[in-house]
Amino acid sequence: MAGLQSQDYIRRSASTLTPPSIRNHEAEVAKLIDVSRCIGCKACQSACMEWNDLRGEVGHFEGSYDNPLDLDPSTWTLMRFTEWENDKGDLEWLIRKDGCMHCEDPGCLKACPAPGAIVQYANGIVDFNSDACIGCGYCVKGCPFDIPRINPVDHKSYKCTLCSDRVAVGLEPACVKACPTGAIMFGSKSDMTAWAGERVAELKSRGFADAGLYDPAGVGGTHVMYVLQHADRPSIYAGLPDSPQISPFIQGWKGVLKPVALAGLALAAIAGFLHSMIAGPNEVQAEDEAKGRRLLGEGDEAP
Amino acid sequence: MIRPEGALIRYTTVTRINHWITAACFVLLVLSGLSMFHPLFFFLSALFGGGQWTRAVHPWIGIVLVASYAGLVAQFWRENFWTTDDTAWLRKFDRVLVNQEEGVPEAGRFNAGQKFVFWAMALLIPALLLTGLVIWEVYFSAVTPLVAQRIALLLHSLLAITAIAVWIVHVYAGIWVRGSLRAMTQGYVTPGWAWRHHRKWLRGLASREPAPRPEGMP
Numbered sequence: 352m353a354g355l356q357s358q359d360y361i362r363r364s365a366s367t368l369t370p371p372s373i374r375n376h377e378a379e380v381a382k383l384i385d386v387s388r389c390i391g392c393k394a395c396q397s398a399c400m401e402w403n404d405l406r407g408e409v410g411h412f413e414g415s416y417d418n419p420l421d422l423d424p425s426t427w428t429l430m431r432f433t434e435w436e437n438d439k440g441d442l443e444w445l446i447r448k449d450g451c452m453h454c455e456d457p458g459c460l461k462a463c464p465a466p467g468a469i470v471q472y473a474n475g476i477v478d479f480n481s482d483a484c485i486g487c488g489y490c491v492k493g494c495p496f497d498i499p500r501i502n503p504v505d506h507k508s509y510k511c512t513l514c515s516d517r518v519a520v521g522l523e524p525a526c527v528k529a530c531p532t533g534a535i536m537f538g539s540k541s542d543m544t545a546w547a548g549e550r551v552a553e554l555k556s557r558g559f560a561d562a563g564l565y566d567p568a569g570v571g572g573t574h575v576m577y578v579l580q581h582a583d584r585p586s587i588y589a590g591l592p593d594s595p596q597i598s599p600f601i602q603g604w605k606g607v608l609k610p611v612a613l614a615g616l617a618l619a620a621i622a623g624f625l626h627s628m629i630a631g632p633n634e635v636q637a638e639d640e641a642k643g644r645r646l647l648g649e650g651d652e653a654p
Numbered sequence: 655m656i657r658p659e660g661a662l663i664r665y666t667t668v669t670r671i672n673h674w675i676t677a678a679c680f681v682l683l684v685l686s687g688l689s690m691f692h693p694l695f696f697f698l699s700a701l702f703g704g705g706q707w708t709r710a711v712h713p714w715i716g717i718v719l720v721a722s723y724a725g726l727v728a729q730f731w732r733e734n735f736w737t738t739d740d741t742a743w744l745r746k747f748d749r750v751l752v753n754q755e756e757g758v759p760e761a762g763r764f765n766a767g768q769k770f771v772f773w774a775m776a777l778l779i780p781a782l783l784l785t786g787l788v789i790w791e792v793y794f795s796a797v798t799p800l801v802a803q804r805i806a807l808l809l810h811s812l813l814a815i816t817a818i819a820v821w822i823v824h825v826y827a828g829i830w831v832r833g834s835l836r837a838m839t840q841g842y843v844t845p846g847w848a849w850r851h852h853r854k855w856l857r858g859l860a861s862r863e864p865a866p867r868p869e870g871m872p
Contacts, residue, residue, distance in 0.1 A: 365693040464690040465705050485705030488791035492804045501791060506706060600804040604811055609692050612815040619819050623826035633753045633831045635846040643845030644660060647860050
């Protein structure tokens with residue numbers, strides 16, 4: 352969205368100042384993916400490619416419905432198919448639309464060293480600004496969901512934008528528009544949470560006792576949420592993290608180390624300055640020269 | 655190179671070139687690394703042609719530094735073994751700090767402080783290389799697990815900060831002990847300098863057969 356002023360940032364990567372944030376009277380949005388209503392048609396994947404003009408290289412059939420096998424720089428959303436045997440021994444086909452979760456507390460943004468390369472708008476969308484991206488891959492390490500992918504050609508990081516360009520002008524994301532079963536819904540986060548409640552109640556009435564909403568608190572909640580039939584076991588859905596959070600290594604690096612390290616280095620420099628002022632330089636004295644030369648002279652004369 | 659009468663060779667031409675290549679690499683690595691470490695320093699990336707260039711060039715400078723420091727290790731390791739004299743020297747460090755070196759155990763070619771810097775860097779630089787390879791996105795991101803990359807990021811930063819702290823000590827010592835910088839730029843020290851700071855080294859030079867000719871150095 353470079354070139355358009357959004358002026359509604361609530362977070363901006365690698366920034367020590369408050370980003371332009373005056374136009375913040377926006378409802379937080381959310382995309383709700385109801386896994387129980389998904390038929391695996393991949394219309395969302397196609398719509399994503401079409402709207403965003405993404406065309407990945409044609410690969411090979413790998414013996415799975417997952418196609419391509421993983422997210423990549425030109426695959427921002429991906430249907431992941433899991434054949435899961437439930438406790439009664441029946442097969443359940445779990446189909447999860449994978450992609451950026453648009454965390455309320457985004458690990459990618461926290462890890463990013465380039466000012467403004469990752470931003471979060473007041474509506475909650477986490478967006479990558481490729482002009483500022485330096486291709487370091489720190490966002491990949493910061494992300495608890497393993498979503499961003501670095502393009503080896505232009506060294507830029509890519510992921511789902513939640514169609515921030517569409518949402519900014521009052522449209523729903525392309526995947527939502529394309530979904531034929533209503534498995535992907537879009538609206539304010541409160542509306543989506545309420546709708547998910549109805550869906551969960553219905554699933555429970557149909558025997559899915561552990562049905563629930565996936566809106567993980569470990570990342571402050573997400574702006575992409577799932578209705579899961581088995582919300583007590585998210586990881587059976589092709590490795591959806593059970594309790595995602597920003598890695599403690601990333602937290603330690605970006606939380607504690609940054610200020611402590613700078614303070615430590617500043618103290619070392621200040622200590623040097625003070626020593627220089629108090630003790631002063633260690634200079635060779637004339638008597639040192641005399642003694643040094645005498646020692647060398649004696650060395651010469653030694654038998 | 656013009657040197658005064660009686661000058662003692664402290665560092666050969668090869669050593670000095672080797673040292674300053676290492677120094678240049680280290681400074682460039684600090685500038686580019688800090689720009690990717692803290693937003694306050696991101697402006698330093700402009701020195702390298704922007705963020706993308708900084709990200710791309712930093713690891714290569716690191717490779718040059720590793721090779722260059724290996725050269726210094728090859729030249730200096732023998733004279734940097736820790737001895738009981740060094741421990742005794744450290745015990746009198748309070749005297750050294752206030753420039754009163756009489757009564758402090760005589761130092762050989764390198765004193766305990768210099769040995770500390772030498773070995774600290776000899777450990778830190780390979781560790782920085784290893785952790786740096788893990789987070790070298792372009793070549794190694796596909797062959798290491800994400801958790802290893804996360805740990806490597808934290809370690810690389812920690813090690814780098816430690817190395818910068820050691821480097822501050824090293825640079826300040828060079829400013830503090832007058833005559834040291836010239837040893838590394840022009841290669842020589844005076845007999846007085848050697849007497850004051852590295853008397854055991856001077857005694858070694860004096861007793862060597864045939865004796866070094868301090869007068870009329872070429």
